[in-house]
Amino acid sequence: MQKIILDCDPGMDDALAIIAGLADKNINILGITTVAGNVELTHTTQNTLNLLKYLDHDIDVYSGIDKPLLRDLNTATEFHGETGMGDIELPSSVKKISNEYAEFYLKYAKEFPQEIELVAVGPLTNIAGALIKYPKLKDLLKGITIMGGSLCGGNITPHAEFNIYVDPEAANIVFNSGLEIKMIGLDATMKGYFAANELEEIREFNSKYSKATMEIFDAMFRVRGKIGMTNVVFHDTIALISAVYKDPFKFQEKIILVETDEKRGETVEHFQGNKILVAVDFNKEWFKNYLIKILK
Numbered sequence: 001m002q003k004i005i006l007d008c009d010p011g012m013d014d015a016l017a018i019i020a021g022l023a024d025k026n027i028n029i030l031g032i033t034t035v036a037g038n039v040e041l042t043h044t045t046q047n048t049l050n051l052l053k054y055l056d057h058d059i060d061v062y063s064g065i066d067k068p069l070l071r072d073l074n075t076a077t078e079f080h081g082e083t084g085m086g087d088i089e090l091p092s093s094v095k096k097i098s099n100e101y102a103e104f105y106l107k108y109a110k111e112f113p114q115e116i117e118l119v120a121v122g123p124l125t126n127i128a129g130a131l132i133k134y135p136k137l138k139d140l141l142k143g144i145t146i147m148g149g150s151l152c153g154g155n156i157t158p159h160a161e162f163n164i165y166v167d168p169e170a171a172n173i174v175f176n177s178g179l180e181i182k183m184i185g186l187d188a189t190m191k192g193y194f195a196a197n198e199l200e201e202i203r204e205f206n207s208k209y210s211k212a213t214m215e216i217f218d219a220m221f222r223v224r225g226k227i228g229m230t231n232v233v234f235h236d237t238i239a240l241i242s243a244v245y246k247d248p249f250k251f252q253e254k255i256i257l258v259e260t261d262e263k264r265g266e267t268v269e270h271f272q273g274n275k276i277l278v279a280v281d282f283n284k285e286w287f288k289n290y291l292i293k294i295l296k
């Protein structure tokens with residue numbers, strides 16, 4: 001089982017990733033940290049706690065940083081609804097949690113040196129903050145997998161993917177940290193899109209994971225239908241599973257810099273800097289079969 005700490009900003013596709021991570025027996029989620037992104041930190045944190053309660057999993061959760069390192073927070077409520085979970089209202093968790101997320105990373109990284117993959121599927125604020133506070137994390141983590149970036153145009157501006165756009169300075173810190181970085185950007189994740197009727201086989205299943213997945217899947221269409229979207233993309237699930245499964249991905253080594261000026265958040269290839277692994281393709285058929293297998 002691959003040990004993973006997941007940093008996320010639920011957000012409905014983040015929630016789908018948490019469900020897959022809990023359902024997949026090859027993934028061992030040691031803990032979850034929350035960051036401001038799709039919605040405010042209070043919502044991303046409560047959404048995480050409510051989902052874990054709903055799925056009856058008692059996993060460590062720590063809240064992180066409530067705004068980008070240098071900039072004001074830009075949320076994505078048009079895609080996720082005001083609370084971040086569309087029109088879904090899960091029973092509310094009353095669990096009290098700590099915000100000492102960087103200490104949580106350090107504790108586990110020391111306990112399991114070079115074994116833990118940090119998977120970040122929101123803005124990279126928490127990751128950059130932890131690397132600044134505890135540089136030795138660079139030597140203790142196995143690597144960092146991020147959902148973010150794009151070499152094929154943006155989804156929040158013509159140039160930028162949302163997670164990198166929200167905190168481009170944090171992204172530059174992470175990309176140039178010297179850690180083994182995998183960038184699972186839109187070049188890969190946009191292959192993992194589904195129309196509303198494409199997962200009917202999963203709707204017939206009876207597991208708590210399949211039911212939660214389809215409830216969120218349907219809510220995504222209700223919210224995004226209002227802005228004319230006819231597909232949903234499992235961005236964060238695709239990033240999460242890349243920490244375990246290599247077959248459906250095609251990677252290329254590249255040096256990536258993040259624009260911080262008028263093309264804020266654009267991830268561009270460069271000739272100087274740390275090489276990282278960039279996912280340049282992804283197999284949607286493999287992914288659909290994967291979801292059917294783990295959610296049964």
Ligand code: RIB
Pocket residue numbers: 009011012013014037038121122123147155161162163235236
């Ligand atoms: O661009 C897609 C990414 O931005 C996903 O992680 C989604 O949850 C949003 O955070």
Ligand code: CA
Pocket residue numbers: 008009010011013014037038121122236
């Ligand atoms: Ca996310």
